[in-house]
Amino acid sequence: MLGYLGRRLVYVVVTLWAISIVTFVIINLPPGDYVSTLVANAQSGGENIPPAEIANLRHRYGLDQPLVVQYWGWITAIVFHGDFGQSFAWNQAVSTLIGERIALSAVLSISSLLMVWAIAFPIGIYSAVKQYSWGDYTASFFGFIGMAVPEFMLALVLMYVGFRFLGQSVGGLFSPEFQDASWNLGKVLDLLSHLWVPIVVIGVSGTAGMIRVTRANLLDELYRPYVHTARAKGLPEWKLLLKYPVRMSLSPFFSTVGWLLPGLIGGETIVSVVMSLPTGGPLLLRGVMNQDMYLVGSFIMILSTLTVIGTLLSDLALAWWDPRIRKRYKRE
Structure with a gap:
């Protein structure tokens, strides 16, 4: 029974690691990102955001970095610090938003x-x-x-x-x-x-x-x-x-x-x-x-x-x- 439990715990770790990779890839598959959505909403309201400000927003949210770098920063913050990152839309810590509900x-x-x-x-x-x-x-x-x-x-x-x-x-x-x-x-x-x-x-x-x-x-x-x-x-x-x-x-x-x-x-x-x-x-x-x-x-x-x-x-x-x-x- 202990051997079975030990093997299952190893499977748990490997499964969660694989899920984290698949999750991060899938949520980045749709074209654009949060800044693109923000710009599209502003344009639909008749407001134009300058390219320099768009670049600053992408740099602020780390969206100008390669996908591998973004994933590594996200998963290491979760594993070692319990930090799930910052919500773009609510400008709050994700753990705070989820914890309230x-x-x-x-x-x-x-x-x-x-x-x-x-x-x-x-x-x-x-x-x-x-x-x-x-x-x-x-x-x-x-x-x-x-x-x-x-x-x-x-x-x-x-x-x-x-x-x-x-x-x-x-x-x-x-x-x-x-x-x-x-x-x-x-x-x-x-x-x-x-x-x-x-x-x-x-x-x-x-x-x-x-x-x-x-x-x-x-x-x-x-x-x-x-x-x-x-x-x-x-x-x-x-x-x-x-x-x-x-x-x-x-x-x-x-x-x-x-x-x-x-x-x-x-x-x-x-x-x-x-x-x-x-x-x-x-x-x-x-x-x-x-x-x-x-x-x-x-x-x-x-x-x-x-x-x-x-x-x-x-x-x-x-x-x-x-x-x-x-x-x-x-x-x-």
Whole structure:
């Protein structure tokens, strides 16, 4: 097991290094750069920027240097100093911009995840155990509806309901009077009163999908020979269900749980844009539109790092949960 973990850590380092190169190359593939975008926006407004000032801007942002030099300066600053560079458009440190949104993104994503688990697992287990019953058909019907309805449409509907019938401000996570206020009990309560809409919007499709996955996986386990053997030995049905087939059917859940880490920062971009949520997704989108290379590159590197680390953690969690996989790791 230790040998397996050591090899995986080496793979993590090599993978992140390769991702950093590919990321930096891709964000520099579109023609032009941030200064070109700045000049184009100025010209569209009828303003001409002198060539000398354009050259000074490129020198100021380091865009007049070769791509290899720009990459080396960027990656070494991240690795050795934790400095993700300076955002061109916001004229702030990238770490400051991202750090301001991590907490709210984490609260939103974790709350949505807990809602998905609390609803999907019991319903999925019930649908599998009561296959082809009215309850199974009802859960399947609403599951397909949840997967089919676009999230942005559901967001608009719930925003209207919240404004029309509950008197809440439309969009955002805070009322106008708490938007720039310091944290206190009133601001926390105001956040909680606004949080339910994005939680429901983000969680609906995830809940529907998790119900279908849980049901399908459990159905695969319910008719295996070990279940019939345990039932023949007189094991109570509820104990048999929870101890064996339910446990084995949750293996796919553990194998994908690591993918949830990037969601703590990225969130649902489309929903966040529609609802004006101060999460990481809209910031990344604006950075791409502005060709803000250090902001976009740092965002992608953070998300990639969380994905790689999350995958490693999910593999270890799967080995802990499923003894069959743990024995295979020991042989390696």
